[in-house]
Structure formats: C-alpha cells, structure tokens
Amino acid sequence: MLRILMVPLVLCIDVEPDAHVFGPDQPSPWSGFESMLEMAPPLRDRLRRLTGRPAHFGWSLRIDPQVAMGYGSPTYVAEKYRARLDDLAAQGDAIGVHPHAWRWDAERQVTVAEHADRQWVDSCTELAVGSFCQVFGRVPDYHRFGAQYMSTPTMNLLRHLGVTVDLTVEPGEGPDRDAQLPGTVWTGQTGDFRHAPTGPxxxxxxxxxxxxxxxxxxxxxxxxxxxxxxxxRFPTPAHRARRRLQHPVRSARGLVRRVSPSLGGPSLPGHRLLAMWLEWARPSDFWDAAFEAATSQPSPYLAFAIRTDTGSHPVLRHTFTTLMDALMEDERAADLSFVTPAEALAEMGRSEMSRARLPAPPVTPLEPSQ
Ligand SMILES: [Zn+2]
Known part of the structure; x- marks a missing residue:
C-alpha cells in the first residue's frame, strides 16, 4: 500500500522514582520504570505490526541532585540499569536526560523547586548532561527539564553543552502548573508556554x-x-471531577488553574498540553485531537511525554494502555512512525543530522499475534 502521509510520533518516557519528592532517608522505589521496561517490548512489537515500521521510544533519565541525595549517585539509574538501557539503545531508542531542580531543605523538611536560583538550575543542567557523558561516552540524545522549567539562559547552556534536541516546551501551558504538589515549596517561575511555538x-x-x-x-x-x-477537545467537567477523586496530585493542578488565572487559567489562548495521563471519555477523543493537531502543522508530527509511574500507578497505567489499545484499532495509525526526536526532525527535513539515523523503510508486517 502506498502511504502518502507519514506522521513521526515521539513518545518520551521520563525515567523517575515513583514518588515526585521524598526525604533523604526514604528514597522512593523505581518500580514504575521496571514496569515500563516490561511493557515496552510487547508494545514495540504491536506498534511494529500496526505501522509496518520499527518502533522507537525515548527514555529521559533523571540525573540530578535529588537522585544523588536519595540513591548515592546522580547517575544511579544509568548505572543500575545500564545493560537494559544499552539494549534499548541497540533497538534504536533514544536515551536522554530529565533533570529536576529539586533541593532538599533539611531545616524545613521540604523539597524546594529552586527555580529562582540560576546557579542551582545551571548546576542541575550541567550535572545531568556532564554525568550522562561520563557514563555513556556521548552527549544525551535529548533533554527535557522537569516540572515544565525552562529559561533562555538554560536553553543557551544546553546549546553550549552540545545538546541537540530539547522537548521541554508544552505549548498553551502557563507557568508553575504543578506548584501545589504536596511536600514542596516553589521559588521563581517555570516556563510560560502560553504563546510558545507549536512546531519545531x-x-x-x-x-x-x-x-x-x-x-x-x-x-x-x-x-x-x-x-x-x-x-x-478535552474531557468534560464530569470526567474531570471523577479524575480528581482518583488522582489528588493532578487535582491540585486543577485547583491552581481555577484559583489563579495568572497561572494559566482562563487567559490561556485556547490550547493545552495533550496529556496521555488525562482520563478521556473515549480514547478516540484523544486520537481525534492528536491527529487534528498533527495535521494542523506544516510538517505533521506528534510528541508526547509520560512519566514512568505510568507503569506502576493503576489509574495511569489503565489510561495509557486504553489509549494504546484504541490506537491499535485506528486505521489512521498506519500513517504513524514511532521515532526518536532526532529521527522526527530528520523526517520533517528539519535537521542536518545524519540521514543514516532515519528509520528503516516500511517492513513487511509480521503475522498478527494470537
Ligand atoms: Zn519529571
């Protein structure tokens, strides 16, 4: 079958401890990551059969001071799971970094999102990129700062450090979306993406x-x-109410929106992050919105990010697998190509990166699984 349209889709998985924040004596397990490692191979196979192309994912590793505090090394996850990560890279996946600017305040016994301290933020960026280089002997394939933080100095630092792709910007979202996270204090301001460009x-x-x-x-x-x-395009208030009962952390985000228009509520220019963790009334609603967003671009593409607790949190896992199951029944999925960020740019003709990194041409679909 001749395919006229091919839509690169980047699925970026932020590899993090299960809990967002924790004290130095209670490091959170990485069970979500371990679950995602088990979920990835069958998903990769299904997507390969569905699209007729190899499927690649992105894994953005938490490497930052909070990880160093909790696990004894900023590169704990890279070291402990090195063989698994090398295997993912060998299958064509991208391995990137995902630092947060969390700083443990021992006196107050809280975690501070230290976005007001430029030196601290710079040290987190340098630690993530520099430590990754030391472990893997190369620059991370991409970068995605945590908690929607970005600034011009940080972006310039990434350029200086040799990073070639960043995926932090979430168009339509206002700053400090997660600032009500229990156990945290926030300084400064995260990225204000309300008027951000929607294409590369x-x-x-x-x-x-x-x-x-x-x-x-x-x-x-x-x-x-x-x-x-x-x-x-987003779920109705009835669905959001049910969601709040099931996921109090997300409900805190909703509270921020309702009480503080300056933080990205009614003043939003009509767009929001197309989040895979929202509970959609029908999974096809998500994909309708996604394909509409993709085809509104001069060069259609899709980019999503999920956290590894998608693998361990029952509601998040159910929501994600429901979306992916629905995609398997969607004939538009044949137009998708699950690719790394660099491959997406190359497919869109937006990069001088090696054409050799383009995914292989369509393969003969395998026999459907039983
Ligand atoms: Zn994160």
Whole structure:
C-alpha cells in the first residue's frame, strides 16, 4: 500500500522514582520504570505490526541532585540499569536526560523547586548532561527539564553543552502548573508556554520561545514542542471531577488553574498540553485531537511525554494502555512512525543530522499475534 502521509510520533518516557519528592532517608522505589521496561517490548512489537515500521521510544533519565541525595549517585539509574538501557539503545531508542531542580531543605523538611536560583538550575543542567557523558561516552540524545522549567539562559547552556534536541516546551501551558504538589515549596517561575511555538524551531539565544532569526546561526539545537490541542477537545467537567477523586496530585493542578488565572487559567489562548495521563471519555477523543493537531502543522508530527509511574500507578497505567489499545484499532495509525526526536526532525527535513539515523523503510508486517 502506498502511504502518502507519514506522521513521526515521539513518545518520551521520563525515567523517575515513583514518588515526585521524598526525604533523604526514604528514597522512593523505581518500580514504575521496571514496569515500563516490561511493557515496552510487547508494545514495540504491536506498534511494529500496526505501522509496518520499527518502533522507537525515548527514555529521559533523571540525573540530578535529588537522585544523588536519595540513591548515592546522580547517575544511579544509568548505572543500575545500564545493560537494559544499552539494549534499548541497540533497538534504536533514544536515551536522554530529565533533570529536576529539586533541593532538599533539611531545616524545613521540604523539597524546594529552586527555580529562582540560576546557579542551582545551571548546576542541575550541567550535572545531568556532564554525568550522562561520563557514563555513556556521548552527549544525551535529548533533554527535557522537569516540572515544565525552562529559561533562555538554560536553553543557551544546553546549546553550549552540545545538546541537540530539547522537548521541554508544552505549548498553551502557563507557568508553575504543578506548584501545589504536596511536600514542596516553589521559588521563581517555570516556563510560560502560553504563546510558545507549536512546531519545531531553533530557539533564539535572546528568547528561547522565539525561533532564531538567522535560523540558529549554525547551532544545532532544536526545540521540539510537545503536542497540544484546542481546549474544547478535552474531557468534560464530569470526567474531570471523577479524575480528581482518583488522582489528588493532578487535582491540585486543577485547583491552581481555577484559583489563579495568572497561572494559566482562563487567559490561556485556547490550547493545552495533550496529556496521555488525562482520563478521556473515549480514547478516540484523544486520537481525534492528536491527529487534528498533527495535521494542523506544516510538517505533521506528534510528541508526547509520560512519566514512568505510568507503569506502576493503576489509574495511569489503565489510561495509557486504553489509549494504546484504541490506537491499535485506528486505521489512521498506519500513517504513524514511532521515532526518536532526532529521527522526527530528520523526517520533517528539519535537521542536518545524519540521514543514516532515519528509520528503516516500511517492513513487511509480521503475522498478527494470537
Ligand atoms: Zn519529571
């Protein structure tokens, strides 16, 4: 069958401890990551049969001071699961980094999201990229800062460190979306993505939310914004109410939106992050919104990020698997190509990166599984 349209889809998995925050004596397990490692091979096989192409994922490793505090080394997850990560990379997956700016405040016994301290944020970025280089002998395939934090100095630092792709920007989302997370205190402000570009661009050194006027001046750093969609596409209030009962952390986010328009409530320009962790009334609603968002782009693409607790949290796991099951029944899925961020850019003709990194041409679909 001749396929006219191919839509690159980046599925980025933030590899993190199960809990967002924890004290130094109570490090949280990584059971969600271990579950995702088990979920990935059958999902990869199903997607390969579905699309007729190899399926690649992105794994963004938490490497930062909070991990160093809890597990004795900032690169704990890279070291402990090195063989599994090498296996994923050998199958074509991208391995990136996902630092958070968490700082444990021993006196107050809380975790501080230290976004106001430029030096601290820089040290987190440098620790993530530098430690990754030491362990793997290469620059991370992509970067995605935690808690929606980004700034022009941080983006410029990533460029300076040789990072080629960032996936932090979530168009339509206001700053400090997660600032009500229990056990945390937030300083400064996270990224204000309400007017962010919705397609790949080379960030301007003067303003990371604007494309560089000279196309980037030869610098090889691309921002690949996650996919967002028109607010009218999102689950109804009845569904959100049910969701709040099931997931109090997410409900805190909703509270921020309701009480503080300046933090991204009614002033949003009508778009929100197309989140896989929302409970959609029908999974096809999610995919309708996704394909609409993709085809509204000059070069259609999709980019989603999930956290590894998708593997261990019953509601998140059910929501994700329901979405993927629905995709298996969706004839539009034949147009998708599950790719790494670099492959997505190459497919969109947005990168001088090696064409050799393009995915192989369509393969003959395997026999359907029993
Ligand atoms: Zn995170």
């Amino acid at each position: 661009y080379r960030p301007s050194p003067d303003d990371y939310l604007r494309p560089a006027e000279d196309g980037g001046g030869g610098a090889n750093l691309w921002e690949v914004p996650l996919t967002s969609s028109d607010s009218s």
